[in-house]
Amino acid sequence: QVQLVESGGGLVQPGGSLRLSCAASGLSLDSYSIGWFRQAPGKQREGVGYISSSDDNTYLTNVVRGRFTISRDNAKSTVYLQMNSLEPEDAAVYYCAADEDITSATMMFGGPADYWGKGTLVTVSS
Numbered sequence: 001q002v003q004l005v006e007s008g009g010g011l012v013q014p015g016g017s018l019r020l021s022c023a024a025s026g027l028s029l030d031s032y033s034i035g036w037f038r039q040a041p042g043k044q045r046e047g048v049g050y051i052s053s054s055d056d057n058t059y060l061t062n063v064v065r066g067r068f069t070i071s072r073d074n075a076k077s078t079v080y081l082q083m084n085s086l087e088p089e090d091a092a093v094y095y096c097a098a099d100e101d102i103t104s105a106t107m108m109f110g111g112p113a114d115y116w117g118k119g120t121l122v123t124v125s126s
Helices: 104-109
Strands: 003-007 010-012 018-025 033-039 046-051 058-060 068-073 078-083 092-099 120-124
Touching: 003 092, 018 033, 018 092, 018 120, 033 068, 033 078, 046 068, 046 078, 046 104, 058 068, 078 092
Parallel strands: 010 120
Antiparallel strands: 003 018, 018 078, 033 046, 033 092, 046 058, 068 078, 092 120
């Protein structure tokens, strides 16, 4: 049974940092790319970035590029989203998702993906 569990969300002041984790079980990160998505209240889900299963390449959307990074620890079967210089506009529920084929189009459309976590809330406020 595939399970994705996000953690690390919380309240942070503007300009602060958070690191989100996505712990995966029931699948191999060598076979599945992991994407990060977010959804703010009243808005559609949007892609944040992903890390490819095949070559560890990462892709980040324009909105977060330069501030966020994605990495993974295969031994822990965990993918991380490091978020720096957080802005109030970054506040959302953040989800990780797994799919054998995640692309920039997946980011553009906010999905789809085979498996989803339940999300972790990030609040950016002073």
